[in-house]
Amino acid sequence: MPELPEVETVRRGLEPHVVGGFIDDIEVGDPKIFQIEPHLLLEQIRGQQILGLTRRGKYLIFELERHYFIFHFGMTGQLTFRDPNRSDSEGFKRHPVTGLQRTRQHAPDRHTHLQVHLRQGGAMLFRDIRKFGKVFLIEKGEVAVFFERLGLEPWTPDYNLKAFLQKFGNRKLAIKSLLLDQSFVAGVGNIYADEALFAAGIHPARKVRSLRKTEKESLFEAIPKVLEEGIEYGGTTLRDFVNSDGNTGHHQERLQVYGRKGESCHRCGTLIQRMVISQRSTCFCPDCQPRGGRSRTGKAPI
DNA sequence: CACATTTCCTGGTTGC
DNA sequence: TGCAACCAGGAAATGT
Ligand SMILES: [Zn+2]
Numbered sequence: 001m002p003e004l005p006e007v008e009t010v011r012r013g014l015e016p017h018v019v020g021g022f023i024d025d026i027e028v029g030d031p032k033i034f035q036i037e038p039h040l041l042l043e044q045i046r047g048q049q050i051l052g053l054t055r056r057g058k059y060l061i062f063e064l065e066r067h068y069f070i071f072h073f074g075m076t077g078q079l080t081f082r083d084p085n086r087s088d089s090e091g092f093k094r095h096p097v098t099g100l101q102r103t104r105q106h107a108p109d110r111h112t113h114l115q116v117h118l119r120q121g122g123a124m125l126f127r128d129i130r131k132f133g134k135v136f137l138i139e140k141g142e143v144a145v146f147f148e149r150l151g152l153e154p155w156t157p158d159y160n161l162k163a164f165l166q167k168f169g170n171r172k173l174a175i176k177s178l179l180l181d182q183s184f185v186a187g188v189g190n191i192y193a194d195e196a197l198f199a200a201g202i203h204p205a206r207k208v209r210s211l212r213k214t215e216k217e218s219l220f221e222a223i224p225k226v227l228e229e230g231i232e233y234g235g236t237t238l239r240d241f242v243n244s245d246g247n248t249g250h251h252q253e254r255l256q257v258y259g260r261k262g263e264s265c266h267r268c269g270t271l272i273q274r275m276v277i278s279q280r281s282t283c284f285c286p287d288c289q290p291r292g293g294r295s296r297t298g299k300a301p302i
Numbered sequence: 303c304a305c306a307t308t309t310c311c312t313g314g315t316t317g318c
Numbered sequence: 319t320g321c322a323a324c325c326a327g328g329a330a331a332t333g334t
Contacts, residue, residue: 306333311327
């Protein structure tokens with residue numbers, strides 16, 4: 001499930017291959033993922049130069065001459081660069097230990113729903129098994145409206161403590177649910193929400209309005225910290241994520257709680273538990289993240 | 303308005 | 319071995 005660190009990993013990998021290039025032709029698979037008629041998409045983007053590649057939350061944004069060409073990866077979206085000077089791998093392999101799917105550079109298959117060929121050679125391939133991904137093409141003037149409902153963007157001036165604290169209000173939903181809301185902090189998904197709550201020592205089911213100021217401040221620090229580590233390790237591959245080269249990330253080996261139900265907490269040894277919040281699998285350490293919050297010493301629950 | 307639940311989709315895993 | 323049931327989840331749509 002590509003979240004901010006995975007999208008940023010793809011962005012960094014793709015940038016040197018495509019920025020400055022010109023879009024030549026496109027080939028389309030299942031039109032479901034397109035928020036614009038495919039033939040209109042081709043008509044509009046053909047011949048435009050890619051001026052830049054940026055990111056906002058979980059959205060990857062190609063700046064063209066007259067448009068923004070925008071991708072959202074949903075759950076299983078992959079955007080890879082197919083280099084004509086490199087050979088394709090045979091197909092799909094299975095990691096002998098982790099069982100992870102390893103794709104590397106690959107030819108289009110039944111799940112490849114878009115190929116964007118570049119004039120200088122090579123192509124970007126968008127592959128999405130579950131088809132929760134989306135492809136948009138918007139006019140340059142529409143960009144503010146397009147992103148208006150997205151929340152704070154980490155590492156920008158918008159991401160400051162004052163703005164962060166104002167987002168809490170007197171709400172009574174679980175803090176985990178708030179973290180999944182893209183109008184709070186953009187780019188946080190199920191994995192990094194759990195990791196951030198662990199880093200901040202907050203139980204995921206705690207009601208937002210019950211959090212003390214010090215806990216909110218801990219979360220403010222924890223969110224960029226876990227996202228940064230995710231990027232540093234090339235993203236988290238649980239099943240489908242691959243970077244622009246088609247290779248897996250390594251952050252799955254660094255996860256503290258997500259997907260670790262029944263395993264020992266790396267910090268205290270207690271067994272990690274799982275619960276469902278907002279219909280999402282949620283993992284936490286009952287000792288490091290007590291329901292009543294941590295005391296000032298950071299050890300015993302209140 | 304605030305919050306909860308349902309829906310979309312496929313393939314891997316589980317259990318009989 | 320086969321096959322049905324179940325699970326994963328981002329975010330829009332729908333329900334309370
Ligand atoms: Zn612990």
